[in-house]
Amino acid sequence: MHAPLWDADSPNTVIAGDNLPVLETLPAGSFQLICIDPPFNTGRTQRAQRIRTVRSAAGDRVGFKGQTYQTLRGALTAYDDTFISYWDFLAPRLEQAWRLLAATGTLYLHLDYREVHYAKVMLDALFGRECFLNEIIWAYDYGARAKRRWPTKHDNILVYVKDPKKYHFNSDEVDREPYMAPGLVTAEKVARGKLPTDVWWHTIVAPNARERTGYPTQKPVGVLKRIVAASSRPGDWVLDFFAGSGTTGAAAAELNRKYLLIDSHTEAIDVMRRRLSRTTPPPQFLTADGELAAT
Numbered sequence: 001m002h003a004p005l006w007d008a009d010s011p012n013t014v015i016a017g018d019n020l021p022v023l024e025t026l027p028a029g030s031f032q033l034i035c036i037d038p039p040f041n042t043g044r045t046q047r048a049q050r051i052r053t054v055r056s057a058a059g060d061r062v063g064f065k066g067q068t069y070q071t072l073r074g075a076l077t078a079y080d081d082t083f084i085s086y087w088d089f090l091a092p093r094l095e096q097a098w099r100l101l102a103a104t105g106t107l108y109l110h111l112d113y114r115e116v117h118y119a120k121v122m123l124d125a126l127f128g129r130e131c132f133l134n135e136i137i138w139a140y141d142y143g144a145r146a147k148r149r150w151p152t153k154h155d156n157i158l159v160y161v162k163d164p165k166k167y168h169f170n171s172d173e174v175d176r177e178p179y180m181a182p183g184l185v186t187a188e189k190v191a192r193g194k195l196p197t198d199v200w201w202h203t204i205v206a207p208n209a210r211e212r213t214g215y216p217t218q219k220p221v222g223v224l225k226r227i228v229a230a231s232s233r234p235g236d237w238v239l240d241f242f243a244g245s246g247t248t249g250a251a252a253a254e255l256n257r258k259y260l261l262i263d264s265h266t267e268a269i270d271v272m273r274r275r276l277s278r279t280t281p282p283p284q285f286l287t288a289d290g291e292l293a294a295t
């Protein structure tokens, strides 16, 4: 196990390395907001791994709310064995997310339509169904259109709170949207715009967008800013342990929140170095061994 690399007095921080061993060192209850966008299940089944992991990682582990989620895992993976290695990858990291959330905190888990239903069941077992707040549909309209089925042009974001009686959510801080039928509401309302629902229309990061970093899975900062604005306060700590190009950090910095980002991919660290070094205050970069990562 690593020595703790971070505490609440640290500056904004980016850590290069596998997230799980790092997360295990962090103090419980430290983060108001956790936003993660893990790599999607690619569908590449590793049968050798199946034999190992069935007996090990999940074991007889009991969900935080008392459900035996080993049973759930068995039921789910019986339908789709490409999901076994994904479950064994994601579940211990989601357990850490639960442990690290503050009592008023919220987790946003960004997935696509192939994973979201499995992950919902997993998170219900980990957090308790009463902690499920929303499923946000982020809809966009870009790229080629399938002709043999409805073209899939959305991602799913599952939202869970640590405590349904205590969580922080401030819709007054959120950017508002134009009314779809402005003729039906007062001019005052039109000028103010409407509060977003759980369906967010937002363009992807366009090839010519200023925010574009070149990182292939980069998410729009507008989507992250809405999340950060609603579910944290200025000065709060925000964690993203699948950080990629650092979009969560960019949104947190713009809204005066502090951030801890982790990614295992060298290219992601390089992109974040370019992107976040321009923000105020710029982050420190560490390796999982605690040394300053080379520039």
Ligand SMILES: C[S@@+](CC[C@H](N)C(=O)[O-])C[C@H]1O[C@@H](n2cnc3c(N)ncnc32)[C@H](O)[C@@H]1O
Residues within 6 Å of the ligand: 017, 018, 019, 020, 037, 038, 039, 040, 215, 217, 218, 219, 220, 241, 242, 243, 244, 245, 246, 247, 248, 262, 263, 264, 265, 268
């Ligand atoms: C979908 S991308 C995140 C993109 C990000 N939301 C953005 O806007 O750029 C997922 C990231 O998770 C990272 N990752 C995958 N496995 C990891 C692990 N075990 N530890 C840390 N990072 C990991 C990948 O390197 C990748 O950058």
